[in-house]
Amino acid sequence: MKRPEDYVNKSVMDMPFSGIRKFFDVASEMEGVISLGVGEPDFDTPWAIRERAIYTLEKGRTVYTSNAGLLELRQEICKYIKRNLGVEYTPKTDVLVTVGGSEAVDAAMRTVAGPGDEVLVVEPSYVCYKPCVTLTGATPVVINTTAEYDFRLQPEQILEKITDKTKAMIVCYPNNPTGAVMEYDDWAKIAAALKDKDILIISDEIYSELTYTGNKHVSPVQFPELKDKTILINGFSKSFAMTGWRLGFALGPEAIIKQMTKVHQYVIMCAPTLSQRAAVEGLRVCDGEVEKMRRQYEMRRRVMRRGFLDMGLECFEALGAFYLFPCIKSTGLSSEEFCQRLLFEEKVAVVPGNAFGEAGEGFIRCSYAYSIEDIKKALVKITAFVEKLKSEKR
Amino acid sequence: MKRDILEILENDSRKTVDDIALMLGKPADEVAAAIAEMEADNVICGYSTLINWESVKDDMVTAMIEVKVTPKRDMGFDHMAKRIYNFPEVKSVFLMSGGYDLLVMIEGKNLKEVSSFVSTKLSALDSVLSTATHFVLKRYKEHGVIFDKGSDADERMIVSP
Numbered sequence: 198m199k200r201p202e203d204y205v206n207k208s209v210m211d212m213p214f215s216g217i218r219k220f221f222d223v224a225s226e227m228e229g230v231i232s233l234g235v236g237e238p239d240f241d242t243p244w245a246i247r248e249r250a251i252y253t254l255e256k257g258r259t260v261y262t263s264n265a266g267l268l269e270l271r272q273e274i275c276k277y278i279k280r281n282l283g284v285e286y287t288p289k290t291d292v293l294v295t296v297g298g299s300e301a302v303d304a305a306m307r308t309v310a311g312p313g314d315e316v317l318v319v320e321p322s323y324v325c326y327k328p329c330v331t332l333t334g335a336t337p338v339v340i341n342t343t344a345e346y347d348f349r350l351q352p353e354q355i356l357e358k359i360t361d362k363t364k365a366m367i368v369c370y371p372n373n374p375t376g377a378v379m380e381y382d383d384w385a386k387i388a389a390a391l392k393d394k395d396i397l398i399i400s401d402e403i404y405s406e407l408t409y410t411g412n413k414h415v416s417p418v419q420f421p422e423l424k425d426k427t428i429l430i431n432g433f434s435k436s437f438a439m440t441g442w443r444l445g446f447a448l449g450p451e452a453i454i455k456q457m458t459k460v461h462q463y464v465i466m467c468a469p470t471l472s473q474r475a476a477v478e479g480l481r482v483c484d485g486e487v488e489k490m491r492r493q494y495e496m497r498r499r500v501m502r503r504g505f506l507d508m509g510l511e512c513f514e515a516l517g518a519f520y521l522f523p524c525i526k527s528t529g530l531s532s533e534e535f536c537q538r539l540l541f542e543e544k545v546a547v548v549p550g551n552a553f554g555e556a557g558e559g560f561i562r563c564s565y566a567y568s569i570e571d572i573k574k575a576l577v578k579i580t581a582f583v584e585k586l587k588s589e590k591r
Numbered sequence: 592m593k594r595d596i597l598e599i600l601e602n603d604s605r606k607t608v609d610d611i612a613l614m615l616g617k618p619a620d621e622v623a624a625a626i627a628e629m630e631a632d633n634v635i636c637g638y639s640t641l642i643n644w645e646s647v648k649d650d651m652v653t654a655m656i657e658v659k660v661t662p663k664r665d666m667g668f669d670h671m672a673k674r675i676y677n678f679p680e681v682k683s684v685f686l687m688s689g690g691y692d693l694l695v696m697i698e699g700k701n702l703k704e705v706s707s708f709v710s711t712k713l714s715a716l717d718s719v720l721s722t723a724t725h726f727v728l729k730r731y732k733e734h735g736v737i738f739d740k741g742s743d744a745d746e747r748m749i750v751s752p
Contacts, residue, residue: 215752217750217751217752220750221748221749221750221751224749224750225748225749225750230749232749232750234749234750234751235747235748235749235750235751236751236752237747237751239745239747323752324752325752373752496599496614496615497614499613499614499615499616500610500613500614503613546749546750548750569610569614
């Protein structure tokens with residue numbers, strides 16, 4: 198007689214729970230925890246967007262949209278990409294509106310990869326990439342970026358891992374969890390290295406609005422030789438503070454988007470109508486709000502980084518997203534030990550770097566999607582903890 | 592940098608020079624110098640605290656008074672504005688476009704005090720043609736700050752990917 202768990206697909210059974218989840222279970226049961234563990238903005242969704250959603254509800258405009266998403270929204274997305282990246286996409290054929298960036302990652306992966314294929318996963322990275330590859334029957338092949346290069350992807354690392362089976366590579370810059378960015382020169386080197394290679398880039402650019410380099414975000418699609426080999430994924434969660442609205446999108450060559458739309462059509466039908474209508478307003482009028490939030494993050498980033506440097510922890514200058522990734526190797530603890538002790542002894546929650554892949558071992562992810570006051574409070578406690586560790590070592 | 596400093600101080604005038612320097616990634620002495628310069632130039636005219644007085648005491652009324660005046664030759668409205676803003680009861684004075692000329696905001700202990708100010712002082716001024724007094728019943732938002740925020744709790748999960 199089969200037990201219930203015997204019915205579970207083996208590849209799902211073998212899939213580990215996210216390292217973040219384990220940590221969350223512990224932290225959420227404690228009282229009075231100060232958290233730097235959240236991967237979402239602390240700002241409310243801009244009012245213009247919320248107001249549009251209210252209006253949409255009042256009007257009762259809540260029926261399905263076309264599978265690929267409201268044409269009006271796809272048009273606005275193409276304009277948005279044009280004004281930010283200077284790259285042209287055709288609304289009718291090159292855009293798919295999805296349920297958050299996550300669904301776009303999953304749909305892209307299912308559309309591209311299958312049993313026997315290899316997909317390069319650049320780590321440390323957001324937790325869903327490897328499982329999404331595994332579910333297609335393909336094999337994830339990890340590329341570990343390092344602090345030595347500020348966690349920027351190096352062309353040699355890709356070339357080393359490419360085999361006949363390599364189908365695609367998934368990257369995320371600005372990066373969660375490291376806060377690393379790829380600038381123009383970084384992508385130019387990769388464009389040159391991949392010139393004669395048949396490899397599709399799945400570029401998750403969900404943090405594209407949050408860069409502090411002084412220049413705008415750079416995407417591989419800005420390189421003509423990469424544009425037709427790239428699926429660009431973005432969304433509204435981080436830039437527009439719309440995490441709970443679950444709205445993202447994918448842009449790419451017509452031939453791929455068409456097939457992705459099939460996957461999306463059978464699995465999802467369409468992204469939430471209310472969110473889509475609200476997002477149209479966001480893309481039309483909220484550039485200023487988005488910039489305002491970016492500037493707030495930038496100030497917080499400086500305050501937090503100074504705090505870690507003053508503690509004597511190495512902390513490379515992360516120029517994107519809303520995370521810092523200080524190195525805790527000097528304390529002699531592993532990432533998990535550090536985070537657990539910090540949680541139990543000082544009641545501060547940060548996320549162990551190894552939750553984002555082996556390359557994150559020895560680091561902790563600290564989010565600055567918090568007010569400066571909260572960040573300062575947390576820094577005081579982390580400083581006390583690091584001092585305690587130092588005196589233990591002596 | 593000056594604009595950034597102003598934005599920070601407008602939002603929270605208790606931020607110290609060191610805080611601001613850290614937030615902007617600039618040396619503290621440069622920030623201090625910029626603030627001193629803006630104070631001297633009357634760009635920064637003062638530092639105040641935004642208070643919801645209604646939640647502290649109930650015996651205070653605020654009135655917005657629309658004032659129509661005859662502008663003085665060669666001096667326009669500025670002369671009349673000065674005559675009005677020098678009264679300590681007057682909190683703000685604005686020159687307006689539209690149906691009246693000056694908008695005067697005054698605060699008083701009670702209705703009687705405000706109306707007595709209007710009738711004995713404001714209306715009594717030579718060039719004041721007419722006034723219309725509107726009392727504030729409730730304050731919802733001032734200087735970009737919503738007074739009744741409801742629950743301000745962080746609803747986010749403690750840890751999320």
